[in-house]
Amino acid sequence: DTGVSQDPRHKITKRGQNVTFRCDPISEHNRLYWYRQTLGQGPEFLTYFQNEAQLEKSRLLSNRFSAERPKGSFSTLEIQRTEQGDSAMYLCASSPLRTDTQYFGPGTRLTVL
Amino acid sequence: QKEVEQNSGPLSVPEGAIASLNCTYSDRVSQSFFWYRQYSGKSPELIMSIYSNGDKEDGRFTAQLNKASQYVSLLIRDSQPSDSATYLCAVYEQFYFGTGTSLTVIP
Numbered sequence: 538d539t540g541v542s543q544d545p546r547h548k549i550t551k552r553g554q555n556v557t558f559r560c561d562p563i564s565e566h567n568r569l570y571w572y573r574q575t576l577g578q579g580p581e582f583l584t585y586f587q588n589e590a591q592l593e594k595s596r597l598l599s600n601r602f603s604a605e606r607p608k609g610s611f612s613t614l615e616i617q618r619t620e621q622g623d624s625a626m627y628l629c630a631s632s633p634l635r636t637d638t639q640y641f642g643p644g645t646r647l648t649v650l
Numbered sequence: 651q652k653e654v655e656q657n658s659g660p661l662s663v664p665e666g667a668i669a670s671l672n673c674t675y676s677d678r679v680s681q682s683f684f685w686y687r688q689y690s691g692k693s694p695e696l697i698m699s700i701y702s703n704g705d706k707e708d709g710r711f712t713a714q715l716n717k718a719s720q721y722v723s724l725l726i727r728d729s730q731p732s733d734s735a736t737y738l739c740a741v742y743e744q745f746y747f748g749t750g751t752s753l754t755v756i757p
Contacts, residue, residue: 570745579654579738579747580694593745628693637682637742641693 539563541642543629549648550619557615558645562631569612570639571604572628580628586612587634619649653677656739656748664756669726671751673739678720682742685713685724687735688750694738697724729755 542561550556562569568587572580583602585593588609601619606612616623626646630639655674663669675683682701686694700706700713700722712725726733736750 572745572747577658577749579740579749581747582745585745626693638684638696638699639740639742640696641686644693 541629541631541640543627543642543645545645546643547646547648549650551650552619552621554619555615555617556619556647557613558627558629558647559611559613560629560631560642561611562629563633563640565633566631566640567609567634568632568639569606570630570632571612571614572630574626574628574644575624583614616647619647621649623647624649653744653746654739654741654748656737656751658749659752660754661751662754662756663729665729665731667729667755669729669733669753669755671724671726671737671739671753673722673724673748675720675722675739675741675746677741677744678717680720680741680743683713683715683722684740684742685711685722686738686740686747687733688738689735697737726753729753731755731757 544559570585571583574580584604586606601617604614626644628644629642632639684699685697688694700715706713710727714723734754738750739748
């Protein structure tokens, strides 16, 4: 499978715990994006990388959220001190430099109890 | 005003009919527009992109863009029950997605 992959697919955690998600983009896609989606809403932009550089970060993103893409390949999204309001689907997408078209992974569904 | 607005629906059309989905956006400088389809519990999948004013056709799908009116639409011809999904409009430059329009195609 050469599409975007995400791990884990599902995560259940207790409030206050830290969680980390991983995204592997399509090979050779320079751009990588993280979104959050709740029921009945469209994806909400979190952050964007071009290679290893984090070029944009939503001002809606609290400082409990951090993302990295250390070698310009896979990326991780960490949420510290999770809250029930963090329960959502976390989507990763990637795109090559030559186009704006984003290809989405299957998502990680987070449930905070 | 939301950056990207869509009628949330639900929109119901009979099988074989044309489904028309609409989207407006607020930022005049936007250049890249996308339509995604999302089945319940799944991630968005790309239907098509459009960058220039006018129509762009791909199979049963036609995207229409009018930058002067800040309006993007998607027409689905010969609608099939498998087209039943939520359709998301997206503007690339601001990474904005609309809330989506739920479409049901009735056999």
